[in-house]
Amino acid sequence: NFMLTQPHSVSESPGKTVTISCTRSSGSIASNYVQWYQQRPGSSPTTVIYEDNQRPSGVPDRFSGSIDSSSNSASLTISGLKTEDEADYYCQSYDSSNQVFGGGTKLTVL
Amino acid sequence: QLQLQESGPGLVKPSETLSLTCTVSGGSISSSSYYWGWIRQPPGKGLEWIGSIYYSGSTYYNPSLKSRVTISVDTSKNQFSLKLSSVTAADTAVYYCARHEWERYMDVWGQGTTVTVSS
Numbered sequence: 001n002f003m004l005t006q007p008h009s010v011s012e013s014p015g016k017t018v019t020i021s022c023t024r025s026s027g028s029i030a031s032n033y034v035q036w037y038q039q040r041p042g043s044s045p046t047t048v049i050y051e052d053n054q055r056p057s058g059v060p061d062r063f064s065g066s067i068d069s070s071s072n073s074a075s076l077t078i079s080g081l082k083t084e085d086e087a088d089y090y091c092q093s094y095d096s097s098n099q100v101f102g103g104g105t106k107l108t109v110l
Numbered sequence: 111q112l113q114l115q116e117s118g119p120g121l122v123k124p125s126e127t128l129s130l131t132c133t134v135s136g137g138s139i140s141s142s143s144y145y146w147g148w149i150r151q152p153p154g155k156g157l158e159w160i161g162s163i164y165y166s167g168s169t170y171y172n173p174s175l176k177s178r179v180t181i182s183v184d185t186s187k188n189q190f191s192l193k194l195s196s197v198t199a200a201d202t203a204v205y206y207c208a209r210h211e212w213e214r215y216m217d218v219w220g221q222g223t224t225v226t227v228s229s
Contacts, residue, residue, distance in 0.1 A: 001173055035215040037157075044206060044222055045157065050215035090157050094212060097170050099147065104156040 002026045004091050004102035011108040016081050020105045022091030023073040030067055034074040035092045045090065049076060083109050112137040114207050114220035122227050128194040132207030132220060139188045140165045145210050146190045148181060150203040163190055197227045
């Protein structure tokens with residue numbers, strides 16, 4: 001089984017750009033798609049990125065995703081930060097028999 | 111519009127079995143390509159996948175919980191269920207049900223139900 005490791009927290013100012021990383025412990029990050037979820041307090045998670053870099057309809061293009069095989073990691077980048085982006089963000093991937101979530105990153109916009 | 115709704119006891123005693131049901135409305139649980147999963151979130155902690163079931167009955171479980179978990183599906187009622195045995199306080203969490211394709215995202219989530227394990 002593999003793990004996905006995220007930083008516990010990141011913070012940035014409104015209008016700036018922030019990147020959240022997600023490192024896969026074993027197996028290639030490129031082998032299986034990575035998804036990113038946003039979760040606000042008291043709410044269910046919602047998808048902001050799927051299949052590494054695709055945005056569901058309704059998600060602003062300020063959100064983007066990428067993968068880096070050299071570091072075996074995925075990244076979520078949010079540009080033009082807004083206070084409403086303050087939330088917990090989780091990466092998620094899978095293998096043939098498991099779904100795995102990262103530990104989550106708390107984004108503070110201050 | 112597809113909706114999922116979790117239901118079940120909010121309080122379970124230690125060593126007993128936690129039982130939850132997810133009711134699917136606005137669509138069929140027998141839709142091909144889709145899995146139906148359970149995810150939990152302990153207070154102040156992250157998301158943990160518990161397991162998923164295909165409408166045909168094929169199941170996949172988190173290895174760390176596999177010995178205690180059973181997920182089943184009732185296509186006639188458009189429901190799927192979770193049973194977690196021998197619970198302890200560590201199983202206290204918000205439990206979510208969700209729909210997903212195995213290689214894509216969990217696109218529909220229930221609102222979550224809080225289960226507390228306490229005597």
